[in-house]
Amino acid sequence: MSWLTIGPVELDALRLSLWVAVVAVALSLPVAVAVAYALARCRFWGHGLLNALVHLPLVLPPVVTGYLLLVVFGRKGTFGPVLEALGIQLAFTSAGAALAAAVMAFPLIVRAIRLALEAVDPRLEEAAGTLGASPIKVFAFVTLPLILPGLVTGAVVGFAKALGEFGATITFVSNIPGETQTLASAIYAVLQVPGQEAAVGRMIALSLILSFGALLLSEVLARKMVRR
Amino acid sequence: MSLDLDIHVKRGRFTLEVQVTAPAGVTVIFGPSGSGKTTLLRAVAGLEAVDRGQIVIEGSNLTERPAHRRAVGYLFQEPRLLPHLNVRGNLKFAQKMGREVALQSFDEVIALLELGNLLERTPFALSGGEAQRVALGRALLSAPKCLCLDEPLAALDQGLKHRILPYLERLRDRTDIPILYVTHDAAEMARLADHIVLMQAGRSVLSGPAEVILSDPAAVPYLGVRAAGTVISGQVMARDPTTGLAVMGFDGGQLILPELNQTKGRSIRIRIPAQDIVLAREKPKGLSALNVFEGTITQLHAGQGPGVMVQFKTGETLFLARVTQYSAQKMGLAVGQTIFAIVKATAFDPTGIGT
Numbered sequence: 001m002s003w004l005t006i007g008p009v010e011l012d013a014l015r016l017s018l019w020v021a022v023v024a025v026a027l028s029l030p031v032a033v034a035v036a037y038a039l040a041r042c043r044f045w046g047h048g049l050l051n052a053l054v055h056l057p058l059v060l061p062p063v064v065t066g067y068l069l070l071v072v073f074g075r076k077g078t079f080g081p082v083l084e085a086l087g088i089q090l091a092f093t094s095a096g097a098a099l100a101a102a103v104m105a106f107p108l109i110v111r112a113i114r115l116a117l118e119a120v121d122p123r124l125e126e127a128a129g130t131l132g133a134s135p136i137k138v139f140a141f142v143t144l145p146l147i148l149p150g151l152v153t154g155a156v157v158g159f160a161k162a163l164g165e166f167g168a169t170i171t172f173v174s175n176i177p178g179e180t181q182t183l184a185s186a187i188y189a190v191l192q193v194p195g196q197e198a199a200v201g202r203m204i205a206l207s208l209i210l211s212f213g214a215l216l217l218s219e220v221l222a223r224k225m226v227r228r
Numbered sequence: 229m230s231l232d233l234d235i236h237v238k239r240g241r242f243t244l245e246v247q248v249t250a251p252a253g254v255t256v257i258f259g260p261s262g263s264g265k266t267t268l269l270r271a272v273a274g275l276e277a278v279d280r281g282q283i284v285i286e287g288s289n290l291t292e293r294p295a296h297r298r299a300v301g302y303l304f305q306e307p308r309l310l311p312h313l314n315v316r317g318n319l320k321f322a323q324k325m326g327r328e329v330a331l332q333s334f335d336e337v338i339a340l341l342e343l344g345n346l347l348e349r350t351p352f353a354l355s356g357g358e359a360q361r362v363a364l365g366r367a368l369l370s371a372p373k374c375l376c377l378d379e380p381l382a383a384l385d386q387g388l389k390h391r392i393l394p395y396l397e398r399l400r401d402r403t404d405i406p407i408l409y410v411t412h413d414a415a416e417m418a419r420l421a422d423h424i425v426l427m428q429a430g431r432s433v434l435s436g437p438a439e440v441i442l443s444d445p446a447a448v449p450y451l452g453v454r455a456a457g458t459v460i461s462g463q464v465m466a467r468d469p470t471t472g473l474a475v476m477g478f479d480g481g482q483l484i485l486p487e488l489n490q491t492k493g494r495s496i497r498i499r500i501p502a503q504d505i506v507l508a509r510e511k512p513k514g515l516s517a518l519n520v521f522e523g524t525i526t527q528l529h530a531g532q533g534p535g536v537m538v539q540f541k542t543g544e545t546l547f548l549a550r551v552t553q554y555s556a557q558k559m560g561l562a563v564g565q566t567i568f569a570i571v572k573a574t575a576f577d578p579t580g581i582g583t
Contacts, residue, residue, distance in 0.1 A: 121308075123304070123306075124310060124311075126295075126308075127302070127304065127310075128321070128325075129274075129275075129294075130273055130275070130296070130298075130300065130301065130367070130370070131296075131321050131366065131367075132296050132299070132325040132326060133296055133321075133325040134296050137296075137325055141321075145312040146311070146312060
């Protein structure tokens with residue numbers, strides 16, 4: 001086996017990392033749009049509390065976030081019995097890895113979308129209303145297209161964050177090869193064993209390719225939107 | 229079609245209480261800033277909540293309906309075009325939102341506002357005047373039962389205003405829906421208004437047909453002395469190509485107008501500011517002024533300043549002239565007297581002549 005050949009463990013880690021990041025972003029995005037809209041546009045009791053809660057994963061040590069996830073969603077956690085009754089297990093599963101990544105990426109996605117929402121001129125939405133657009137249509141045909149660049153930015157930043165997430169993931173779902181071992185936790189695992197420099201190098205290269213690919217994609221999308 | 233309004237809005241220390249009926253045609257809402265003109269329009273369009281009252285168009289009560297179900301077209305001071313759509317997308321937006329727009333009206337509106345070469349442009353690539361024309365077209369293509377134009381020319385410079393005004397005049401002449409037009413520009417009002425509502429401090433102080441209000445001495449305090457005057461509608465009867473002078477006939481006589489690029493037979497309307505009319509007790513001789521006509525004084529109105537407003541009637545047309553109190557006393561002006569009015573042909577501002 002030459003030092004360039006990618007082994008099955010690494011391939012599994014790569015595949016899982018991509019799956020986790022995609023699922024995390026796909027889950028976060030709609031919720032993030034709703035939360036960003038509430039934070040940017042609505043005035044309600046608990047506004048500050050919601051804002052703080054959203055930002056919590058950003059300021060807490062990731063290990064603590066992972067631990068809190070265990071406390072809430074673990075088998076013996078707050079919602080453990082409910083989830084078990086539904087046949088869902090999150091702790092120590094790939095679904096749990098996606099949840100951990102989603103929670104960690106969430107504040108970044110919300111921030112990007114909220115900034116975009118705050119830049120939308122409400123007078124345009126008012127004008128659309130006089131042209132016969134109901135509030136839901138205003139959102140779909142005016143607000144959403146106008147925040148699209150912010151949505152893409154949020155998704156890319158969230159994707160990158162989910163891809164590199166380590167602390168909360170390893171605490172919540174551990175480091176099981178083929179099940180919960182993402183690229184980041186695989187690198188960590190390999191680093192524990194002496195003489196695995198080649199494997200470490202390969203995985204770092206994979207991480208770099210993924211990250212640059214995501215950045216490139218976001219650039220291309222952003223440019224396309226500007227041209228429109 | 230007509231629009232019946234009874235609107236009560238209270239916002240802190242400001243109260244708006246207006247009862248107005250706006251028939252088909254342009255009803256200009258005129259008043260100083262802060263008099264509640266914009267609030268009134270926003271209430272009609274459903275953009276401002278009403279505390280009490282009714283908004284009835286063509287017999288159907290809109291008061292409880294949200295803005296998107298009122299079919300009130302609104303042209304704001306700024307164009308508010310949707311930046312992610314091109315001009316065509318903006319014009320067709322209301323249709324996409326489910327408003328039923330007659331098929332031929334798209335082409336009609338394009339022709340009326342000359343939007344043909346702009347269709348594929350993005351809003352960023354439009355000048356201020358073009359953007360406002362597109363916004364007007366977009367409002368027209370939302371199948372409106374009533375149009376609200378909120379100082380649509382305020383953000384444009386003087387030259388552009390005079391390029392857009394003819395479009396608005398054409399619009400006025402071709403639709404039969406009520407148009408509420410807010411402005412604080414007297415010249416705009418004189419060119420466009422069929423009816424006038426004068427607003428002050430949240431109340432309508434005077435309202436009626438434009439010719440009546442503009443030549444009513446009682447309206448002068450609200451219009452301002454510069455805006456007061458006579459609006460005459462008539463037809464171009466002849467035009468002399470060598471002198472460039474045109475003759476316009478109206479109910480009560482003829483007027484000679486300068487540099488008028490209007491063809492014979494066309495209806496036009498002109499405004500004669502009260503301060504541009506000179507009065508004489510006897511028929512003047514050897515004057516350079518081309519327009520002299522006889523009338524009977526119907527009202528004398530001394531204002532707060534040094535001027536006196538004299539309303540007189542020639543034929544069926546009411547004129548308004550402003551003279552000093554001193555002249556009025558010296559000439560012994562009184563209601564019922566016969567008087568001669570002198571108007572210089574050059575007193576007409578060619579840009580103030582509308583159709």
